[in-house]
Amino acid sequence: MKLATWNVNSLNVRLPQVLDWLQAQADSGPMDVLALQETKLTDDKFPRPEIEGSGHQVAYFGQKTYNGVALISRHPLHDVVHNIPGFDDDMARVISATVQGVRVIGAYFPNGQAPDSDKFVYKMRWLEALHSYVQHSLQSHPQLVLMGDYNITWDDRDVWDPVALAGTIHCTDAERAHFKALLDLGLVDAFRLFDQAEKSYSWWDYREFAFRRNRGLRIDHILVSQALSGLVQSCTIDKAPRKNERPSDHTPVVVDIELPHA
DNA sequence: ATGCCTCAGCTCCTGAGA
Numbered sequence: 499m500k501l502a503t504w505n506v507n508s509l510n511v512r513l514p515q516v517l518d519w520l521q522a523q524a525d526s527g528p529m530d531v532l533a534l535q536e537t538k539l540t541d542d543k544f545p546r547p548e549i550e551g552s553g554h555q556v557a558y559f560g561q562k563t564y565n566g567v568a569l570i571s572r573h574p575l576h577d578v579v580h581n582i583p584g585f586d587d588d589m590a591r592v593i594s595a596t597v598q599g600v601r602v603i604g605a606y607f608p609n610g611q612a613p614d615s616d617k618f619v620y621k622m623r624w625l626e627a628l629h630s631y632v633q634h635s636l637q638s639h640p641q642l643v644l645m646g647d648y649n650i651t652w653d654d655r656d657v658w659d660p661v662a663l664a665g666t667i668h669c670t671d672a673e674r675a676h677f678k679a680l681l682d683l684g685l686v687d688a689f690r691l692f693d694q695a696e697k698s699y700s701w702w703d704y705r706e707f708a709f710r711r712n713r714g715l716r717i718d719h720i721l722v723s724q725a726l727s728g729l730v731q732s733c734t735i736d737k738a739p740r741k742n743e744r745p746s747d748h749t750p751v752v753v754d755i756e757l758p759h760a
Numbered sequence: 761a762t763g764c765c766t767c768a769g770c771t772c773c774t775g776a777g778a
Contacts, residue, residue, distance in 0.1 A: 507766075507767070507777080508766090508767060508768075510767090510768090511766090511767075536767095536777090538767080538768070562768080562769085563767085563768050563769070563775095563776090564768090564776080564777090609776080609777060609778060610778090611776085611777085611778085649777095649778070666778095667778065668778065701778070703764090703765075703777095703778070704764090704765035704766055704777095705763080705764040705765045705766090706764060706765085708765095715778075717778075744766090746766095747765085747766080747777080747778080
């Protein structure tokens, strides 16, 4: 089962790239589930016909201008849940569904802006709620994947200049403590199960030729539950879409999991 | 230096992203 996460920074702009990318995956085994973030579309504007026309099913949950998430799948999406139950939120950040027995949670974590901001306080509250939600979900779904734009770097390897960026947004101890709390639930960072090139990132600023100079962050992650961790065959960052014309500032992260029954 | 890009929107500037 191949799954991927991609913050597209406007699906309105990036839909052709998403469809092309899904098509291109077919060579190496088709994508089973793709989680999108920052679709920036209300549900009435979601390009459902185009996605269904490409042979996929889709669940989505969005809003105008900001946020918005979707799950694109080659298989039926069961028990779709929007956002975090019990956590009152006016932002569309999380979408969950069960695909072939695997609970898939696609999430757009809050940015947080700056460690001393109100948005950071919201980020902390949201992370607390997400932790409870994942903990609860694991009880009924031991096979679980939590993937998306975490807006958190796990350690210095995920940061192009860890000295200059120490303690800044995405790199604070407080954010990383929440990341660790997710790992403490038994979740595993699929990317670090394998040897990876140094300076592997999933996001580069649009400014100052950051991609060309590889000044990036690894903030898009795929965490898999303990029950799945031994079945992961590979986890890679696909930098190709970042080289497109009008690219998203994020690029996809892909995981391949060998399910015994699928 | 809070801008450098990019996107959306009550669009020719502003807010937000990360």
